[in-house]
Amino acid sequence: MATSSRSLADDIRGRSDAELIDLVLARPDLARPAPADLTSLAARAGTRASVQRAVEALDRGHLQVLEAVVVAGDAADRSALMRLLGTDDRPTVDALVQDLWRSALLWRGTDGDHVVRTVPEVLGSAVAGLGAPMRELRPSSPPEQADAEQIRAALAEAPDEARAMLERMTWGPAFGVLPTGGPGRTTARWLLEHHLLVPVSVDRVALPREVGLVLRDGRLHRSVELTPPDVATGRVSLVDAAAGGAASECLTHLDELAADWGAAPPRVLRAGGLSVRDLRVTQQSLDLDPEHTAFVVELAYAAGLVADDGEVEPVWAPTSELDEWSSSEAGHRWASLAVAWLGSTRASHLVGRRTTGAGPANALGPDVQWPAIRAIRREVLGELALLEPGTAADHASLRERLAWRRPNRSSAVLDEAVEAVLREAEWLGLTGRGALSEAGRALLSSPASVDEVAAAMSPHLPSPVDHILVQADLTAVAPGPLVGGLGSFMRLAAEVESRGGATVYRFTPESVRRALDAGWTAADFVDTVRRSSRTPLPQPLEYLVADVARRHGQTRIGGAAAYIRSDDESVLDTMLASRDLAPLRLRRLAPTVLVSSADPRVLVDLLRDNGFAPVHESQDGTVVHAETPRRRAGSRRRGPAPRVSPVDRDHTQSLVDGLRAAEATADQRRAEDEARPGPRIQAMDPVVTLSLLRDAVAERHGVWIGYSDGHGSTSRHLIHPQRVEGGRVRATDEAGHEKSFSVHRITGATLES
Template sequence: MATPSRSLADDIRGRSDAELIDLVLARPDLARPAPADLTSLAARAGTRASVQRAVEALDRGHLQVLEAVVVAGDAAARPELLRLLGTDDAATVEEILGDLRRCALLWNGPDGDHVVRTVPEVLGTSMAGLGAPMRELRPSSPPEHADPERIRAALAEAPDDSRAMLERMTWGPAFGVLPTAAPARTTARWLLERHLLVPVSADRVALPREVGLVLRDGRLHRTVELTPPAVATRPVSLVDAAAGGAASECLTHVDELAAAWGADPPRVLRAGGLAVRDLRTTASALDLDSVHAAFVVEITYAAGLVADDGEVVPVWAPTSEIDEWSSSEAGHRWAALALAWFGSTRAPHLVGHRSTGTGPANALGPDAQWPAIRSIRREVLRELASIEPGHAPDPASLRARLAWRRPNRSAAVLEEAVEAVLREAEWLGVTGRGALSEAGRAVLGAPDSPDEVAAAMSAHLPSPVDHILVQADLTAVAPGPLVGGLGSFMRLAADVESRGGATVYRFTPESVRRALDAGWTAADFTDTVRRSSRTPVPQPLEYLVLDVARKHGQTRIGGATAYVRSDDEAVLDTMLASRDLAPLRLRRLAPTVLVSSADPRVLVDLLRDNGFAPVHEGQDGSVVHAETPRRRAGARRRGPGPVVSPVDRPSTQALVDGLRAAEATADQRRADDDARPGPRIQTMDPVVTLSLLRDAVADRHGVWIGYSDGHGATSRHLIHPQKVEGGRVRATDESGHEKSYSVHRITGATVEG
């Protein structure tokens, strides 16, 4: 049992180093930025923003117990708490209460557990579907209106229609709209006259908390869920083999994406991201549906293998890292993708969904950024890891368990995200046949050890093969993943017809032409196929290659940036003969026409420097007059953002050591101040000052404050705070006059003593 304390600050100051470390690890926001001392840590732990983060991280069991403590009131007896929860499992409730104390949502006073003051504000007045207490709905209401015995007596006399109206509001919401029909208004009037409903506006009524609890037979929740629901599972076999096959297929998709975008990179949209048309083209090239293609695109981007090239006309192109990645061992290649997916804040499943803007989210765009998906991935993999190896969970029961873990998340959003994570994990090979693979456990257990993750997957990846089986119908079968050079050749020279344990390629006129365009000759093409095939090269394939090669290049297209035309052929002859004009690489296309790859302006300047007098001609044949160019400075490149160190156990230990040292100094300063006459007001952290003022409002006691005027002089005032809001404190001073004080001018505060 914890030592009784007088306040949350007293409770935190009395904790051991191990307990403080557990507190900071449970609520990492308390360490950012580092508090000055333990008093500042306690004040920050009681702020609404920090408490809200802590409450949002609670599972349903802890949330139900916390709500019960709030409804029961401070220092409630255990039997009352168990009655509210509707359970006799005192051991589980006590364990949960200990967790809530550990994360400083409760603190232990001399008379029992107390809720941190901001917890009821975060939970709201309608927690668990209950309404606000009678005294809040109607402050003038006498105490007997909230008496449970009076409420039970009134309910016993209630007509059936009145009872039915109350039952519809019993489990929430606790607010209703007054009916317009005369009989229903009579029913509502009966309830209002007996104070079982309270009017809150001209046409709205509320069910007081006390009435709601009587209707619920004293139970706070319809069903008590202190422990997580069980996950139904089914045994599966060959999990790692299935995961290895999916991983190999994923690596092939990334290779094909890099090859496609390396040859013809898609444009970057003005708002960022990949156009829907380009995603559709990519999906067709990879032979995937758009959802799977978006996942491949996003994971390749997350691994740093494709990026915006940053040019004047930006495109999505493979980065320089793709070459090193492609030459790595398959296990390391997969580890790079898996760890990038595990730590990414990109949510591929949002691609194509309606975003906050006017259109759907684009792949690689800002609308596919969702930081919450990273924690959802971790939670899904943790749940899968808790299941016996070789067993796959039932998706519905897994979603129910995760909904229990995070009850404050939207059920629809969470269900969609969990389904997406399970689907992506299967595509990636983190799971196989629905069960977590050995490599998936390595990703979860060692996210900072790529070598360990790579070793876990390498043993299950199909071995690469160095041969194909060419068949008479112009197809070739690859009995496994092809080695690098042969794989690149087949992706270039043939089209993928089907994938699976073996990949089937088909040679077509278009695919052969693609290889010839890349510089392969017909002889080289045929020799490569002959060397790589375990079967003879069929005659139809040789005929196909020779036929395409015979037609290839009969018509030629070239590029020229500028042309030179002159009616005097001798002038053009002089230009061709001039050594000074050799860098222009002039070439004659007709007796009176030369072409060059140089820019027209450069061409004009260089010809003038060599004694010629050309003019710049526009597309319509008119003379283009030169204008003075205007230079613009390039945009400044921003450096990397601030690096935030993780809140881990070593850093937390160092923080606690610093807090202990600061607390010792503060204790000495307080002892020195206590020896001086008059009230002690010391300069303190503004968060601590605000916390003390809010406590004074709630407890209705006086506070001495130090207040700085417009000239910088500080004076002391005894005030009784009434409200703290909008950066100001409304309070009454010693003479009883109400005044307003700016919080930023208050240098410190101390309780009237």
């Protein structure tokens, strides 16, 4: 339990090692970079940016209690706090207050709990929909205008129209626009005259906080929600079997994607990402809906199986890691995908949606990057892990529970993200029939290794089969996932007609031709199908292969970058016989035509170097005049993102040990300073100095500062800061004269004793 303190810094210095570890784990940003000492840690914990992160991470219960502490004011007793919350559940309120103290959003003084100074700034003036206090809206107003009894008396005399106007502002927003009509103007004037509304501009009015609390009968929130709502559930069976089937299909989709992109990789857009047309082609190849296709593509990218090849004309191509991944056991292949998905910051459900105003987001593009999705995945799966095995959650109630845990997020965005995570978890095989699978629970264990996740999934993956069942209608049924070699052959030699527990392939003239183009002969094709089929090979398939093979290759197409034509055949004979022109690999297609794979410009230069006098002609036969080529700088590509180690318990323990050592050194220096006459000001972190100066402004303390002049010498000044803004401190000195000090010249500060 913490001891009483005079400030947040004093409170944090008085905490035990275990409490400091809990603080850093609750607010990891305090550890990046590591603070120099406990005073620096306290200063960082009180900055607006850090407090805003901490407040945004609060669930609705903690947020309601924090708002109640802010409205109740410093050192409010627990009974006043509970009246504001409208609850008599003292243990729950005490536990929530303790959590807020543990996160350093509250600090404990001799007279009770105090909010950190920047918390009201982060929450804003409209706390829980209430307006600002009367003293802020009208500083010159007498105290009795904010008295609850006087407000109740004025409300009792209010006309019905005035009461109706106030009721519309009771639960927020606490600002309104003055009516333009006569009756409405009269009603508003009555409220202004009785100080139930306060003008804030020519045509706008505000409802003071004190009036709003009276209208709410002393309650801060319309409904108290200190505990999370329950999740509606239902029992399901065969969860792991369904998850294993989905995982097997996911692996098949990845294999097909790698095969397609390995043969014909799609190009990389200039702005990064995959074009809509290429995504549609991939969708047709995988026979999936657009959302599922985008998920497969992004999953392959997150797992490092496809990437930008970095060439002059870049394409999305399979990586070298694909070969090792493809040769691994199925459980390990799936586990690597699951781990990559859980840690990825890319949200595939954003593909095709307008995110930046420049157009719909492209798959593999920068607009799909959304770091918040990683935390949402863990939260969704974490809620499912709290349920009993074999229990599926109702999606609506699950969204409500997650909305309670993150009340500061947009409900529409959060609902969409939760549905996307549930859908992707089902596609990936982390869930089966809506319930978390055994492999999904292994994935959430901390730390989760690929081997453990693979061991949890492997027993539920369908065993690969080494045979197919060929039918007379030119179809073949695979009763399970095919082994590697046979699976590659069937993806090449047949079209997928339907998927499920068994995959149905169909042999077509186009698929047979595709296999022949890849180097298979008709005999090898028929022999492979015959060996792999448990049923006799039907004659229609043999006829199909023979017919396609008979016509295959009758017409041949080759590539040539340039041609040479001349009416004088002897000139071409000389070129073919020249050893110096051998690198051009000239080949005669007709008596007066040669072809070469060399670039036309290279061909012209080399022929001229060897005594010939060629000219470059265009496609229509006109002479092309040479131009000096213009060079262009290559595009700069970003390297891999830096990896940051997590702020875990071991890291935090070493950080706290270092802070304790630094604090001991600082205590020793302070003891030495106290032995010397006069105050001694140590150089300190500028963040600590600014925090101390702002605290002095708020609490009206005198401060000794060390101030460096233009010549580098440092002098001490006792000042009373009035405000800190624009990089300067406005203060009065000992003589009462107002002066201005540049913040960057202040070397350190200490409170006046």
